[in-house]
Amino acid sequence: MNNKISGRAYVLGDNIDTDQIIPAEHLVYSTSDEEELKNYGRFALTGVPPLQAGLPEGRKPFVKEGDFTSEYSVIIGGSNFGCGSSREHAPLALNVAGVKAVVAESYARIFYRNSVDGGFLVPFETPKKLNEVIKTGDEVEIDLGANTITNLSDSKTYSLNSLGSVYDIVMAGGIFSYARKTGMLAK
Amino acid sequence: MGMTITEKILAKSAGKSRLTPGENVWLNVDVLMTHDVCGPPTIEIWKKEFGQEAKIWDKDKLVIFPDHYIFTANVHANRNVEMLRTFAKEQNLKNYYDPGTERYKGVCHIALAEEGFNVPGTVLFGTDSHTCTSGAFGMFSTGVGNTDAAFIMGTGKIWEKVPESIKFTFNGKMPDYLTAKDLILQILGDIGTDGATYCAMEFDGEAIESLSMYERMTLTNMAIETGAISGIIAFDQVTEKFLEGKVKGNYEVFKSDSDAKYLKTFTYDVSKLRPVVAAPHSPDKRALASEVKGTKVTKCYIGSCTGGKITDFRFAARVLHGNKVKVPTFIVPGSTAVAKMLEEETFEGSTLKEIFQSAGCNIAPPSCAACLGGPIDTFGRSVDGDVVVSTTNRNFPGRMGSKNAGVYLASPLTVAATAVNGSLADPAEYM
Numbered sequence: 157m158n159n160k161i162s163g164r165a166y167v168l169g170d171n172i173d174t175d176q177i178i179p180a181e182h183l184v185y186s187t188s189d190e191e192e193l194k195n196y197g198r199f200a201l202t203g204v205p206p207l208q209a210g211l212p213e214g215r216k217p218f219v220k221e222g223d224f225t226s227e228y229s230v231i232i233g234g235s236n237f238g239c240g241s242s243r244e245h246a247p248l249a250l251n252v253a254g255v256k257a258v259v260a261e262s263y264a265r266i267f268y269r270n271s272v273d274g275g276f277l278v279p280f281e282t283p284k285k286l287n288e289v290i291k292t293g294d295e296v297e298i299d300l301g302a303n304t305i306t307n308l309s310d311s312k313t314y315s316l317n318s319l320g321s322v323y324d325i326v327m328a329g330g331i332f333s334y335a336r337k338t339g340m341l342a343k
Numbered sequence: 344m345g346m347t348i349t350e351k352i353l354a355k356s357a358g359k360s361r362l363t364p365g366e367n368v369w370l371n372v373d374v375l376m377t378h379d380v381c382g383p384p385t386i387e388i389w390k391k392e393f394g395q396e397a398k399i400w401d402k403d404k405l406v407i408f409p410d411h412y413i414f415t416a417n418v419h420a421n422r423n424v425e426m427l428r429t430f431a432k433e434q435n436l437k438n439y440y441d442p443g444t445e446r447y448k449g450v451c452h453i454a455l456a457e458e459g460f461n462v463p464g465t466v467l468f469g470t471d472s473h474t475c476t477s478g479a480f481g482m483f484s485t486g487v488g489n490t491d492a493a494f495i496m497g498t499g500k501i502w503e504k505v506p507e508s509i510k511f512t513f514n515g516k517m518p519d520y521l522t523a524k525d526l527i528l529q530i531l532g533d534i535g536t537d538g539a540t541y542c543a544m545e546f547d548g549e550a551i552e553s554l555s556m557y558e559r560m561t562l563t564n565m566a567i568e569t570g571a572i573s574g575i576i577a578f579d580q581v582t583e584k585f586l587e588g589k590v591k592g593n594y595e596v597f598k599s600d601s602d603a604k605y606l607k608t609f610t611y612d613v614s615k616l617r618p619v620v621a622a623p624h625s626p627d628k629r630a631l632a633s634e635v636k637g638t639k640v641t642k643c644y645i646g647s648c649t650g651g652k653i654t655d656f657r658f659a660a661r662v663l664h665g666n667k668v669k670v671p672t673f674i675v676p677g678s679t680a681v682a683k684m685l686e687e688e689t690f691e692g693s694t695l696k697e698i699f700q701s702a703g704c705n706i707a708p709p710s711c712a713a714c715l716g717g718p719i720d721t722f723g724r725s726v727d728g729d730v731v732v733s734t735t736n737r738n739f740p741g742r743m744g745s746k747n748a749g750v751y752l753a754s755p756l757t758v759a760a761t762a763v764n765g766s767l768a769d770p771a772e773y774m
Contacts, residue, residue: 341497
């Protein structure tokens with residue numbers, strides 16, 4: 157895990173549930189077959205109502221028609237990000253689409269765990285709502301050492317909550333590599 | 344300082360004498376449950392991480408109920424069930440319930456209870472967010488993703504942050520127009536979809552004690568909709584009776600201490616509560632049924648782990664008996680046992696199934712069906728701008744299929760009254 161994550165931001169509202177992240181009808185594709193796996197990227201965030209897709213303007217598809225990856229690699233959400241089902245396909249779909257981190261005010265437990273334990277992306281919590289100050293398309297940079305996110309478009313920096321007790325799992329890249337590193341599982 | 348029932352169960356599982364909310368502990372898992380949507384990717388991760396020759400930590404503790412996409416022509420969905428079938432054979436799993444055979448059970452959370460996997464005092468994890476349903480049996484149960492499930496499959500262990508508890512006490516006697524679904528929708532309207540994030544919800548009080556196990560499961564089922572890790576109701580005589588003949592051997596029963604610490608407590612008098620719905624598109628958009636009555640509806644749906652239990656169909660039959668539905672109404676029993684009971688149980692001289700058929704309802708075999716939309720050919724799936732009144736647990740945009748549809752979550756009484764009325768109705772007027 158690098159100490160910096162940068163890319164273009166894709167901004168969403170509050171309560172982005174797992175049906176919006178990856179609609180249930182797409183949960184049939186193999187997660188190990190490389191060609192089939194691409195479908196998770198293709199359909200990532202296709203359940204978001206058009207007016208809420210890519211704030212503040214909306215109507216900005218996360219993945220362009222016919223593509224399998226997104227031009228955006230950092231999601232900026234609001235409160236209760238990832239609520240709903242336990243489907244690990246949700247952080248997986250964002251990962252396949254090219255997302256490295258989600259920055260949100262708060263998360264639903266299972267989405268948070270799945271992101272960390274599966275090593276799909278880093279879920280950062282923020283003390284303040286950033287989905288009202290960062291716009292879709294802004295270039296942002298996250299500094300894991302300093303726990304900050306900087307909007308390179310206007311040079312404003314905001315603090316992120318410390319990853320706390322999951323920091324070691326995030327840095328190891330997931331629960332399995334963490335368990336091997338700490339000797340809980342044989343290497 | 345005393346401990347809550349949840350802290351006691353987790354302490355036992357972690358091999359500790361006491362635990363404090365906020366601390367991370369490794370738990371020993373009693374049962375791991377999975378299904379056709381999350382089972383195949385879980386097995387793939389497990390094989391990748393533990394090797395092709397890997398052994399399940401305890402194969403009698405792994406339970407697989409295919410239930411989500413069962414009656415569909417979707418080739419990928421059918422391939423997933425076939426993968427589970429092959430895996431169960433290869434691992435010689437006794438707790439695999441194959442679709443198309445007499446062993447098929449239907450929706451996992453109901454089947455867990457009916458097949459005796461819900462044991463008081465134990466810890467159950469499942470690859471489904473509604474795994475919290477099992478908490479109705481005085482146990483800790485919660486949902487996890489595929490990676491965590493694969494970790495459990497190989498080790499029997501998982502890390503968890505000990506949750507704080509929030510207590511919900513329901514006093515008074517349940518009026519005949521009120522169901523457990525109204526109670527949980529009432530709570531959701533009060534605290535919102537993140538009102539209990541990472542907390543354990545504990546339910547008690549005279550009204551809770553009066554509820555059957557199936558009704559209690561409606562409460563704990565929707566704990567996840569408030570963001571909770573789990574929902575729990577302490578073991579009592581009702582639990583004991585339900586478990587007779589299902590759970591063999593002894594189990595340990597836990598209760599919260601009188602001086603246990605709660606993050607918050609809420610108290611309700613059920614005699615003052617009225618039937619409520621959750622309006623589109625969030626389970627916390629509460630409205631009184633009487634406030635939204637008359638709203639145009641295009642489909643009624645009674646089914647799922649939340650609203651497809653025998654008690655839900657008893658409620659519905661009371662209203663549908665001798666009436667005709669005015670909008671297409673879809674009935675999906677939660678399990679094969681429930682489907683059988685619909686053919687056996689009678690109300691006013693007719694079986695429940697006959698009542699639904701005479702009323703003009705469409706009845707499907709047990710599965711998750713349209714609760715989560717599913718493949719295009721799923722029974723009862725919403726299309727276009729459908730307005731659905733449903734006994735299910737979620738009404739997020741697109742949840743039941745069409746992105747343009749709206750879903751009202753309601754009790755089986757409210758759904759049945761709506762079906763008879765043709766537009767949204769208050770069941771209190773139909774009692």
